[in-house]
Amino acid sequence: MKNAPLIPITLRIPSNWGVIFTVTLIGVLLVSWLILDQGQFYEFSALGRNDAKYFLKTILIYFFLFEFISILLFMWVARYYAKLLKIKHIPNTIKGILLYELTFLPCILGSIVLFAPITNGLRYLVVAYPDYDWNTYFPHYFLQSKMYISYLLPSLVLEYTYLNTNLFLSYTELEAKPSLPPLPTTEEDTLIYANTIEAWYNQRHTILPVLDVIYFEVQHKTYFAYTKGRTFHIRKKLAELEAELNPQHFFRINRSIILNLHFLKSFTYWENDKYKVRLKDDKAEFIMQRTRVKxxxxxxxQKDETSPHEASSNSPK
Structure with missing residues (x-):
């Protein structure tokens, strides 16, 4: 679909921890079933004695706790993996989503090798305390091919659940919050420049279309995005935003403000080679140096060549 919005890849940490607990528990039960089927981890011999209490203790403490740590570590690695590969948006198409899934497959496969030794080592320290024995650690807790295979399916389930849940949330938020009618832009611009930004309102995470933002501001090293009726907190510095936003739509009028030109009403000479910038809502005014005015x-x-702009300059000749 031409000019359809791209889906932002945020890979946020979910605010609803109950979801993570539930998904992790499902994965742990799946791991325990596969390991039991292969005769690994002697703790599961309790099932043969119908010791359900001991089995639940094993699942919830010796397995769930450490696999939950693995999931948190994967969330952190996935964010840096996406940053390394510069995965910021994907096309809202079947092909785009499938490529997204395949792109993260090496990350998932590698995370098993990276995190399984950590979680199994910690698990062994807890389970075997204080009687540590190499013959117990190896091969029961040492990462081997059988154990890797046992972890493979649960890891795919857990980590793709995390990746696709984020993708679904980003898509629904994008659909639920359509942006203002955009200024003239090309399909190439959409691929180059950011069209959404992570933001927080009342400590709740959201995906904010940048064209909804009237202006970005920094105050005492805290960064804000102002929309009609709401003020959002953001984590990107103005220098980062200036590099990522379309310069035909956003302009840094001073050290503290990046303005959405769609909301610019006028700029008039004030004093001492400074100009006063007014917005269409007449609620905010900013000061801009003459050098920035040029x-x-x-x-x-340049914008007037394609469409008339409402901003006017009343500066002296």
Whole structure:
């Protein structure tokens, strides 16, 4: 679909920990079934004695706790993996989603090798305390091919659940919050420049279309995004935003403000080579240096070639 919005890849840490607990528990039960089937981990011999209490203790303490740590570690690694490969958005198509799944497959496979020795080592320290014995650690807790295979299916289930849940949330939030009618832009611009940003409102995470933002501001090293009626906290610095936003739509009028030009009403001479910038809602005014005005005029002139702009300059000749 032409000009369809791209789905942002946020890989956020879920605020609903109950979901993580449930998914992790399902994965642990799946792991325990596979390990029991292969005769590994002697703790499961309790099932043969119909010792359900001991089995539940083993599942919840010796397995769930450490696999939960693995899931948290994977969330952290997945974010850096996406950052390393510069995965910020994917096309809202079947092909785009399938490529997204395949791109993260090496990350999942590698995470098993990376985290299984850590979680199994910690598990052994707890289970065998204080009688540590190499013959117990190896081969029961040492990562081998059989154990890797046992972890493979649960890891795919757990970690793809995390990846696709984030993808689904980003998609629904994008659909639920359509942006303002965009200024003229090309399909190439959509691929190059960011069209969404992670933001927080009342400590709740959201995906904010950048064209909904009137302006970005920094105050005492805290960063904000202002929309109609709401103020969001963001984590990106203005220098990062300036590099990621479309310069035909956003302009840094001073050290503290990046303005969405769609909301620019006018800029007029004030004093001492400074200009006063007014917005369409008449609720905010900013000060801009003459040197920045020259750059802004060039941008507005380029925009006028494709569509008239409502901003006007009342500066002296």
């Amino acid at each position: 750059v802004l005029k060039k941008i507005l002139a």
